[in-house]
Amino acid sequence: MASAIPAPRHVPEPAFPDPDSLIDRSLIRTWLYWGLFWLMFTPSIGVAISTLFNYPSYLGTSEYLTFGRLRPLHVNGVIFGAFSTLFIGLCYYILPRLCGVRIWKGEWGHWLVWVWNLGLVAGMISLVLGYNQGLEAGEFPLVIDAVIFFVIGLTTVQFLMTISRRLEPQLYVSVWYLIGAFVWTTMNLILGSFILPYTITGINSAAFHGLFIHYIVGLWITPAGYVLIYYFLPASVRNPIYSHKLSLIGFWSLALFYPFVGIHHYLFSPIADWAETLAIITSMLLIVPVWTVLQNFFGTMIGRWQNFGRNLTAKFLIMGSLMYLVGCFQGSVEALRSIQQPTHFSDFVISHSHLTVFGTFVVWAIAGTVYVLPKLAGRPLWSFKLGNWSFWLITIGISVMGLDLTMAGLQQGFSLMSGVEWLDSLVAIRPYWLVRTVAGISMDIGMSLLVYNLMRTMLAARDREPAAAPLPRAPGIEGVRP
Template sequence: MTETLQLRGRFTGVDLDQLVDWRVVRTWLYLGMFWLMVTPSIGVALSGLFNYPDYLGTTLGLTFGRLRPVHVNGVIFGAFSTLFIGECYYLVPRLCGVRVPWSQWAVPLAWVWSIALLAGLISLPFGTNHGLEAGELPLFAEIPMFIVVAAATAQFLMTVAQRLEPQLYVALWYLIAAFIWTTMNLVLGSFILPYTISGINSAAFHGLYIHYIVGLWITPAGYVLIYYFLPVSVRNPLYAHKLSLVGFWSLALFYPFVGIHHYLYSPIADWAETLAIVTSMLLIIPVWTVLVNFFGTVHGRWDGFGKNLPAKFLIMGSLMYLAGCFQGSVEALRSIQQPTHFSDFVISHSHLTVFGTFVVWAMGGLVYVWPRVCGRELWSFALGNWAFWLITVGISTMGLVLTAAGLQQGFEWMNGTEWVDTVVRMRPYWLVRTLSGISMDTGMSLLVINLMMTALTRPTEAREVAPAPGVAPVPAGGSAQ
């Protein structure tokens, strides 16, 4: 105990729970769970169109092209970002030892964010679309969303500036980077790019923008979550803090250059494409440093790991990250790009990373934070475990079938097979993809039901201390006393 106190340094005597504005965390996470229920399901509905092209009717607004951006933007800015920002309001004050300033504004910020996004997503099927991938939302959604990100950035930077200990933990490094980069990037993608540059020049710049959304928002944001929630959920300090910082700085150095790998074999100059390929391969460095760190952190805690739901989500997401990022780096090679471009291989990559890794990490953080928000244990471990396995089986299957489908179809195209024949042979893969999506959606629904029950049951009882990993969770009615 004395050792713990010494290690806490200036944090000694600080009650971390007192620093968190629980109303803010709760609002953001409730809205995040709403998005978690809605926007991935749109993807499942869409995937049915591949096998049954007419099942949504012939309304223009319900065609693939109109609905796809609803799914993609909804998952990135809804399901992932809302949960992420909500979890930041939990972890930033705990890591800094001070409250988040102006936190009374954070509840309205959550509503502005979600209502603006909802309005934007509803307008997309009606044809308001910039035609800029991951930047499709109309201006009336982009302006409020930009303001929210900028305001949250200001809040978190102020918190970090007042921190008790000068040394920043790696999660804070990523947090600072993610928010600053994204505030700048949204200016580029929302307000400059759609109105100023056109043609191939726009494509080159768009490569920068879209890769910043995935690489300088989703990726560092996800790292914030896992670098905080994995050590606290397994109760082991981070395996190697120095290594994690190597990962951070290599991400900061290499990521600005990789965007053009989305446009290999395009009219963009070859040397610029080569630069993007080289830096894409260099990104293997941050990927491997984070993975070594995650598995090193859990080392010695594997017994009882099966009962540790947040850590299970985080480690499963890390395995998906390994697979997804390997795909991403090799896809950037010209010889792999040739068969895979325009094929389902790309869709496999985007689902393994955005969903399999980052949404899963956000769900891991959610499962960790939500019982603390409610001041009681998770309603049902068994239901949580079902949710975990339905999601795991779903995303693994989806990753595998789409990789196989993409490679098969890509090589058939290269061999000059009749295009329609290649499409017909994709149908069984697409059916399995829809089923795996249903599995993921069912899992997420069970998760949200579980968390709602956690919030609704036993409202009068005081907060219970979370059990150490390995100890069976307290059953729904409370432990026998």
């Protein structure tokens, strides 16, 4: 008689906790509130200094209100203040939900948020007072650079340890990009903050600065933006991401091609010709990650366009994607020697930077904030109508600014190529500068209305215990179990 074979014992998988129980609501709110402050303050400085182009004396003669003192506030404030602060706060929301565990050493975040933001306040004051290292996007004095490096370094450790302790075996694409953004930036800050200003001189300083500033844009802001849209677009439209394979192609092509593009702003310079040519080639190859991720985003919207008009988060994300398409096309083609002849050192480059840094990545951070804060408040956005006004004011403003500066840059560039005196070329584009200022005012009004809307949303929930509604879990999104 055959002996019975015992049935294999079923070992249950570890329980995946309710994602709402894993997030630290007060910590996320604090990061996002600071981010909204920088979002109102630093772009407004941009409007103030753009007005100087048409009315050079309207701010008086104080040395503290000159273009050279105010522009670094605008650049560093948008990058490290508005975008980075919102992004880090949203990471504290995203990562526990994708990993199924609380943030490792989560209590660190409660004092890191104050170290980060008070450091930025001190940095802004130091720039106004004239303490400046002279490197674009790296103007902060050494002590402020040390604060930024300290906070980014510790949050990198926090997030990597959280990922290593995750319950979800698969890494969703947002986590891939999060790892890349923090690890690459920790290394880049060592270059830009502690090595470049003090040990590299001459033409090598220009070459390495080109690399540093593009690492800020391409290896911090870009993957950070991908973290946000890869999470919030599927979540907001309740549809799985279109293609996980495309997301991996986008990740690895970004990692492979972007580290070499920074020198493309220094064509026709004494930098080695092979380095310039390599920058041109990799700049063109960036079309691969750009088009693959955009295909993923628009593919995710398939079957969901009918509800698009009432979905404010998705509208900001898709609008940012369109700006990304235009801005990155500009960035690739302006790396070509023949195209850079009329565009080099003109407002064409300023159009490109605004369409990508603000029109894409800051807008994606706004979208994530519009999604998260009402969840934390446990109620819908205070006024959808006001939110829609914000969307259109920001959209029209950045669209007009991008088109206007592109036209101004091309006119100026071709004028100089035809032998027009430099000063005459500037006089001819003054009307474009006035339009740029009006477009910036439109953007600032839109952001101010949005911040007001979000604050009313949070205040409406102040007198009752916040109970965030659970995140809609789109089927097929890795990292979030059904």
